[in-house]
Amino acid sequence: MINRYSRQIMSDIWTDQSKYSIWLDIELFAHEAMEARGSVEKGLTEKIRKKLKNLTFDVDRILEIEKKTHHDVIAFLTYISECIGEKDARYLHQGMTSSDLLDTSLCIQLKRSTKIILDDLSELLDQLYTKAHEYKYLPTIGRSHGIHAEPTTIGLKFAQSYAEFNRAKHRMNQAEKEISICSLSGAVGTYANIDPEIEIYVAKKLSLQTETIATQVIPRDRFAFYFSILGLIAGSIERISTEIRHLQRTEVDEMSEQFQKGQKGSSSMPHKRNPVLTENLTGIARLIRGMVVPAQENIALWHERDISHSSVERVNAPDAVILTDFAISRLSNVIKNIGVNEERISENLDRLNGLIYSQRILLSLTQKGISREKSYEIVQKNASKSWDTRSDFKKIIMDDEDIKEIMKVEEINELFSLEYHLKHVDFIYKKVFKKQK
Numbered sequence: 001m002i003n004r005y006s007r008q009i010m011s012d013i014w015t016d017q018s019k020y021s022i023w024l025d026i027e028l029f030a031h032e033a034m035e036a037r038g039s040v041e042k043g044l045t046e047k048i049r050k051k052l053k054n055l056t057f058d059v060d061r062i063l064e065i066e067k068k069t070h071h072d073v074i075a076f077l078t079y080i081s082e083c084i085g086e087k088d089a090r091y092l093h094q095g096m097t098s099s100d101l102l103d104t105s106l107c108i109q110l111k112r113s114t115k116i117i118l119d120d121l122s123e124l125l126d127q128l129y130t131k132a133h134e135y136k137y138l139p140t141i142g143r144s145h146g147i148h149a150e151p152t153t154i155g156l157k158f159a160q161s162y163a164e165f166n167r168a169k170h171r172m173n174q175a176e177k178e179i180s181i182c183s184l185s186g187a188v189g190t191y192a193n194i195d196p197e198i199e200i201y202v203a204k205k206l207s208l209q210t211e212t213i214a215t216q217v218i219p220r221d222r223f224a225f226y227f228s229i230l231g232l233i234a235g236s237i238e239r240i241s242t243e244i245r246h247l248q249r250t251e252v253d254e255m256s257e258q259f260q261k262g263q264k265g266s267s268s269m270p271h272k273r274n275p276v277l278t279e280n281l282t283g284i285a286r287l288i289r290g291m292v293v294p295a296q297e298n299i300a301l302w303h304e305r306d307i308s309h310s311s312v313e314r315v316n317a318p319d320a321v322i323l324t325d326f327a328i329s330r331l332s333n334v335i336k337n338i339g340v341n342e343e344r345i346s347e348n349l350d351r352l353n354g355l356i357y358s359q360r361i362l363l364s365l366t367q368k369g370i371s372r373e374k375s376y377e378i379v380q381k382n383a384s385k386s387w388d389t390r391s392d393f394k395k396i397i398m399d400d401e402d403i404k405e406i407m408k409v410e411e412i413n414e415l416f417s418l419e420y421h422l423k424h425v426d427f428i429y430k431k432v433f434k435k436q437k
Contacts, residue, residue: 001322005284010325013112014318020057022105023076026202027092030184030194033201040091051084073098095194099305100184103218106317107181108206110226113321114176120328121169121233125162127335129433132158136425139418140254140345141356146246148352150359151421154254154340159432161240168233175229178222182208188304189214216305220298227295227316230324234288237327241278241285244334248275253344258337277334284327291316349418354393358383360415361397368406378402 001011012018028049034040058079066075073093081089093101136155141148182203186194203210211218247255259273294316298309349356358379365375382400386393394416397403403412 001319005326006322007326007329010113010116010322011318013109013116014322016059016062017057019105019109020059020062020076022108023073023101024052024055024080025206026101026104026184027077027080029202029205030094030096030198031091033198034091034094036201037195037197039094044088044091048084048088051088052080055083071098073101095186095192095198096184097187097216099217100186102310104182104184104202104206104208106223106313107179107208107218110179110223110317110321111176111208113325114172114179116325117233117321117328118169118172118176120325120332121165121172124165124328124332124335125169127332128158128162128165131155131335131338132162132429132432135340136429137422138340138342138345139349139422141349141351148348148356150356151349151418153422153425154345156425156428157243158335159429161236163432164236164239165233168229168236171229171232175226177209179226180208181211181218181222182206183211183214183218185211185214185216187216189216215301215303217301217309220295220301220309223313223317224292224296224299227292227320230320231289231292233324234285234327237331238282238285240331241281241334244278244338245275245282248278252348254341254348256339256341257334258339277330281327281331281334284323288320288323288327291320352393353386353391354416355383355386357393357416360417360420361403361412364407364411364415365403370406 028045031040031048032045035042035045061082062072062075062079065078066072069075069078077089077093080092132155134155135158136153138154139151140154140157142150142152182199183189184194184199184202185191185196191199199210244255244257246252248257256273257275257277264270294312298312301309361382362372362375362379365378366372370378378400382396383393385391386396394412397412398409
């Protein structure tokens, strides 16, 4: 992934140095296990470790070997053999196949990446929690189909996202378990040339679980599940980003991204303050979701294995987690510094001259014994008059002869109550934050 959308803490996991270090750990743990079982001469593992202490991998040399071998794992093993001598290297990779190394390494990289993503989600949840409670009772207009509907609160918007990303965190924990797998079962997964105890030993050393049954490769449904969860997180990122973008529109002007000193919104129009961060997040979310389908298509491989999955994973594994980390971190920053225009929120709440209380009139009429159909007809007639003439809906209702016959002025006044719509905010918050701070 390009540096523009990468954070160093995540991209470091996917460097060649990091990958080769993991490969060496796997090989040496397997070597150590074989030594403990008597199939490798005593003390050889420690001898190799001393020779490789503080090793910085010569990536250029490994790639040079690969140009000749056309095989990355063989190139790596050849390089290690050069470093420690052919005699001492003769037991490395014994009974293993390339997929044992590649798949187990990929799981470790994803597991390490997941730890960062989980920390990112915790930070985002903290920011959403803070905003949800800061604006818990700040009334705003709710919208359906982009049209004013009924009152809600700004706090409830943040609380909804909190609940959504809390679910994402739970799913990410499950995804981590799904890919925390070690598989050292050799060619076609039968353990013919490597004792199953070696796999158990290495898995324990690496804090992984052993694969239930491999077909030489770890089954790709595990990785498909993992990237599907990243796709869901991306969808949640886009949902709240789209909401913020809408609320920053000039005509709405209820929320806005922080506009920093020295920042420019347009190369031609000096007045512009654009929602560039959330627009960026919308695009990144599309990229992440675009990596889900290839991961799902990797599930079907020929017989015990082929490498059609390999090219996909070399790209989408690092890119998907790097982008997810970057996007969550950026979203946390947006939420932390979000601007809330309370004056404009109040103006927009009253923009339809009281029409947002139409449902209460409808329900009240039905409770007075009028059929729902007739009640709807009466309210819609008056609502249309208010909408078309931009006049006060309450006054129109007060002047309606059909309504005056069955409802007192005091009753009508009570129906235009903002507090009525917010009476269960505490109930919702208890559901959302019941196990939280």
